[in-house]
Amino acid sequence: MIAKRITRRKIVDKLVSSLALLSVVIAIIPLAGVIIFVTSKGLSAINLDFFISLPKPPDEIGGGIGNAIQGTLILIGLASMVGIPIGVLSGIYLAEYGDNRFGSLVRFMADVLSGVPSIIMGLFVYVTVVLTTHSFSALSGGIALGIMMIPVITRTTEESIRLVPNSIREASMALGVRRWKTILFVVLSTAKSGIITGIMLSIARIAGETAPLLFTAFGSDVWATGLNQPISALPLVIYKYAISPYANWQAQAWGAAFILLIMVLVLNIGVRFMARGRYRR
Amino acid sequence: MPPPLLFGKKGSKRARKILSGDSIFKKLTIIFALFILVLFLLIFYELYSRSQLSINKFGLGFLTGVEWDPVHQVFGALPFIYGTVTSSIIALIIAVPISLGIAIYLSELAPRRFRSPLSFMVELLAAVPSVVYGLWGLFVMVPWIRDYLQPFLESTLGFLPLFQGPKFGIGMLAGGIILAIMIIPTISAVSREVMLAVPDTQREAAFALGATRWETIRFAVLKYARTGIFGAILLGLGRALGETMAVIMVIGNRPQISLSLFEPAYTMSGVIASEYIEATQEIYLSALIEIGLLLFIITLIMNVFARLLVWRMMKMFRGAKE
Structure with a gap:
């Protein structure tokens, strides 16, 4: 039994x-x-032409997504200009001064921010920036993506600054270096690799975002002409081509998806190897 | 003369200068931290004020109206709410058991050297952009659903109205499945973290009483971690509710409420993304923004609640470990 x-x-x-x-x-x-x-x-969709030339109408063979690659790179650059300063500085606040109620609230809301749907960010930037300037633009796309970078950068910056041993801060201050200079030049440079990891992760996260760009960058068939003009991006092209009825556009959607996927995976895997090296030391 | 105080109110001129540089820097970082909070208020305010037109005109009827007719300016959001909620529930039904299985395997059962590469692979699922899932879903998953899954479901469970209807492949079921794939990494990663935080003394006690591994997991780990796991599921639900691109590409985008999971449906995020460009009349745009406002509030509540659960739980464990 x-x-x-x-x-x-x-x-x-x-x-x-x-x-x-x-x-x-x-x-x-x-x-x-x-x-x-x-x-x-x-x-099978990829060749040199695919990388460097402009899209063609669906009934013509050939054409590429050069402007979409260019657009994605520009958007990532703009987003970084918005997301990195805000993310890093609020991360510094949380790590160095944030052991209080306000700090916990910011920390908590940064976590919550990463759960806000990306389409809401797009809609928000659409009503605030696009509707007031009366134009879709690369800039508004960069703002939408930049806001989405903030939570990841904030939290990873905080975590990597917290890993910096206090003795380093004390040594610097004992030499008469002011606290803010200590943070900027001693603490930050010690925590550098962790912060860069966070930035790379956040770029990997936004590089493939489509929904916010529909409302802001909008997409375009030509090379980028200015930051106040609509701009193309890889995810936008994938969406447009995938839902189109044309076989050669659909084939190009797979090619664009391949490039985007490689970008995102390389960033993620790169981050992992960087992080591993750091912990081993 | 007393030595200059580095962190006091009094001190020599030089000390005051040091203090001012520090306080400027501190204030600067506070401003940026404050920005994160202000952002929430700003999003809420903008969406709320821009949807006034629709809120005033339709009132609560907006939530229960089933008609969506831009030509006659009649806007009811129920079909979209139904589509979002139903596709998310399908996603949870599929994703929760799988995610818990993954979390259990990766935190309790897997050989140690496999744990971190396997969890990295599951995390990579979250890294694939949603539009790439949509592309794959449209050209690979949808034909598979049409040719294999739907005939199978119809022949076995076809007596239920859920599994009757046209076999397009595209539809509510496809939307639910693609969402499930996308929320598995969220639920499994957070659950795994929570399970890893359960103190080992719990496990040791269960083993010492002669429990098998599964009994240990069930009575010592899962029971202890259930609050956090619930939080993880809510986080996954929040992600499913707001997901846009992948769903738009496979769900069919037809505003209707149908019992059949094979029928096309439409989601809240989907209607915003695909119709905002046609919304030239103010009331149309206002109605779309109101849907956005609803989505924002729902996902905000989900996320706040979920994070609170996970946070409180992790805090409790840290207390237990010390």
Whole structure:
């Protein structure tokens, strides 16, 4: 009787263990599926022309997404100009001065901010910037993406500054260096690699964002002409081409998706190796 | 003369100068930290004031109206609320068991050297851009659903109205499945973190009483971590409710309320993204912004609640460990 119950418990134990392993396998299938399909379908769409030339109408063969690559890079640059200063400085506040109620509130809201849907950010920038300037623009796209970078940068900056040992701060202050200079030149440079990791992660996060760009950058078929003009971006092109009925546009959507996916994966994997090196030391 | 105080109110001229540089820097960082809080108020204010027109005209009827007719300026948001909520529920039904399985495997069962590469792979699922999921969903997953999953569901569960209807592939079910894929990394990563935070003494006590591994997980880990796991699920739900691009590409975008999961549907984020450009009349745009406001408030509540649960739980554990 007891032996029977023990066998049953052991069987249940094995069963649950295999179900848990099965769920990992199930979760990896779509990841593998996406990578395999995007790579195989994307590679066939890619050639030199694809990188450097402008899009063509659907009935003409050829054409590329050069302006979308350019647009994505410009948007990332603009977003960084918004997101990095705000993120790093509020991260400094949280780590150096933030052990109080206001600090906890900011910390908490930064976490919540990362859960606000990206389309809301797009809509917000649309009504505040695009509707008041009466024009879709690269700048408004950069602002929308920049706001989305803030929470990641804030929290990683805070965490990496907190890892800096106090003795380093004390040594600097003992030499008569002011606290703000200590933070800017001693603490920050010690925490540098962690902060850069956070920035790279946040760029990986926004590089593929589409929803906020629909309302702001809007997309364009030509090279970027100015920051107050609509601009193209990889995710926008993927969306536009994917839902189009034209086979050669759909093929190009896979090519653009391949480039975007490589970008995002390289950033993520790069961050991981950087972080690993740091912890080992 | 007393030595200059570095952090006091009094002191020599030089000390005051030091203090002023410090306080300017501190204030500067406070301003940037404050910006994060102000941002929330700003988003709320902008969306609220821009949706006044629609709020005043339709009142609460906006939430229950089923008609969405821009030509006659009749706007009811219920089909979109229904689409968002239903697709998110489907996503949770699929994603929660899988995510908990992953979290359990990665925190309790997996051989140590596999843990970190495997959890990295699951996290990569979250890194794939949503528009890439949409592309894959549209050209790979939807045909699979049409050719295999829908006939299978119809022949086995077809007596339920849920699984009757046209077999396009595109529709509510496809939307739910793609959302499930996208929220699995969120739920599993946070649950795993919470489970790892459960003090080892809990596990040791259970093992010492002769529990099997599963019994230990069930009674010592899951029971202890349930608040945090609930928080993780809410975080996943928040993400599902607000997700836009992938869903837009596979759900069919037709504003209707149908029991069948095979029928096309429309989500709140979907209607904002695909119709704002046609919304040239003020009342139309205002109605779309009101949907955005609703979405903002719902996801905000979800996230605040979820983070509070996870935070409180982690704090409790830290207390227990010390």
